[in-house]
Amino acid sequence: MKRRSFLKLLAVLPTTALTAGLHEVQAGLFRSPVRTNHLRPPGAVAEEVFVGKCIRCGRCVESCPYHCIDLLDIRHGVHAGTPLIAVADIPCYLCMRCVEVCPTGTLQPVAQEATRMGTAVINKFTCGAWLGLALCRTCYDACPFKEKAIVLRELMPIVIREACTGCGLCTHACPITAPDQTKAINIEPPTKGAAA
């Protein structure tokens, strides 16, 4: 190898590594923690605005009588201190206390049935009812808006997306847990730009 190419390599390699590393760090710093079954509290503004509007005061966490809201820490970058609900552990019972105490308008007043924390999606490859393994209707029974948000068609549950609040009561109740820790019915967060 010529000295020139060696020196070039010496200059290029760390630069690339640094850029890639910085990119990774930057992506990690801004990556939203909202994902399947991990949702913002009810009435939350759009996720892109959430990080700027929330002042991380933790009032929603303290006011939740079910202790379903948890605070994120610094490992979530700029989202540190924001509230998140892991619905598979403790779902949201839509009591709306957190909305009442939020001082910044990050959680905005919304009617129970108009809440859109996400949408339930049934995994037909693991759901016992859809596989024909059992006469399971646990999600249907757990749903606070049954016959509106979840209906039974030929003994199989179907989610009506327009009426689903994303509270996660069905996910919490679902008896089936796949190896990747998802349930047979999961809550997908709202799509980008949509307010909950």
Next chain:
Amino acid sequence: MKDTPPAPSSKRSGRSLRTMRRCLLAAAFLLLILTPMLNYYAGITFIQGWYQSLGIGELRLISPLEGLESMLVSRQIYVPLLVGMLAPLVLATLLGRVFCSWVCPISFLAEAVATLRVRISGKNRFHDRLVLAKRLLWFALIGELLLSLILGAPIFVFLSPPGLVGRELMLAVYSHRLAWEGILVVAILLLELLTRRFYCRYFCPLGALLALVGSKRRLLVAHQTDLCTGCGRCAQACPLGLRPNLGETRTAYCWNCGVCIESCQTLALHFTWQTSKPLSKKTGSEHGSMPLPRSPACPFAQDLIRTAERGSE
């Protein structure tokens, strides 16, 4: 009528001032411990939150810098947020940075560290090993706001040390864990060993905002030049490294903690309520002061200091 010499009475008033401040600091810290416990275990939700947003019944108090950041970054004005910021801002306009010296949990912890240090080392006064320019405080505020706007995410809301103390205590009660960012509080308390109130003096953006708002404050520590013997005890005592004997308590940097008043042996320093028009800095120390024994105390002053020094040795 008893004839009390000025020095003990000054000491007594200073002492009571210090007791009052320490009691308030301790009560403010206790509130941070009790609030989550009452909320979590007893279900009493009357008081919620900590010094980022404190809810007492329907009343909401919101830390001004956090509210400002939220509105700047989201570019939306939310009226309830403004209303919540109002009370702290009015307090700062009238009394200055009193939140920092009389309420802030970091102040409580720093004072606890200082007390421990005195107990352990046996020394009474400590030198500030690293002294920077005081105006660094303003750059901290500007830099913090600029960084938040550049990143598009508020920084101080999740890294504010007073807020962190509250958040860590709440997390400990609610989810039985602590968050990593609490290391920041430990770091600030370690810096306390380097220079007293190092973070508060130079780097606290919230303190800077409150100082800015309170730069024309009503409550001031006034200095009476005719009573001052120039002993420099106040400058030694000031946790912010100001020199009250040169009238520096009238600058925006003073946080009205009253430590200098307590240190003064000749009653030359006292709190004053500046009512009418703002006074110029040059003549300021003479005006707006409370009626106090003036010249009769002067001949005693030197003797008092001498006796006091003999007493401490």
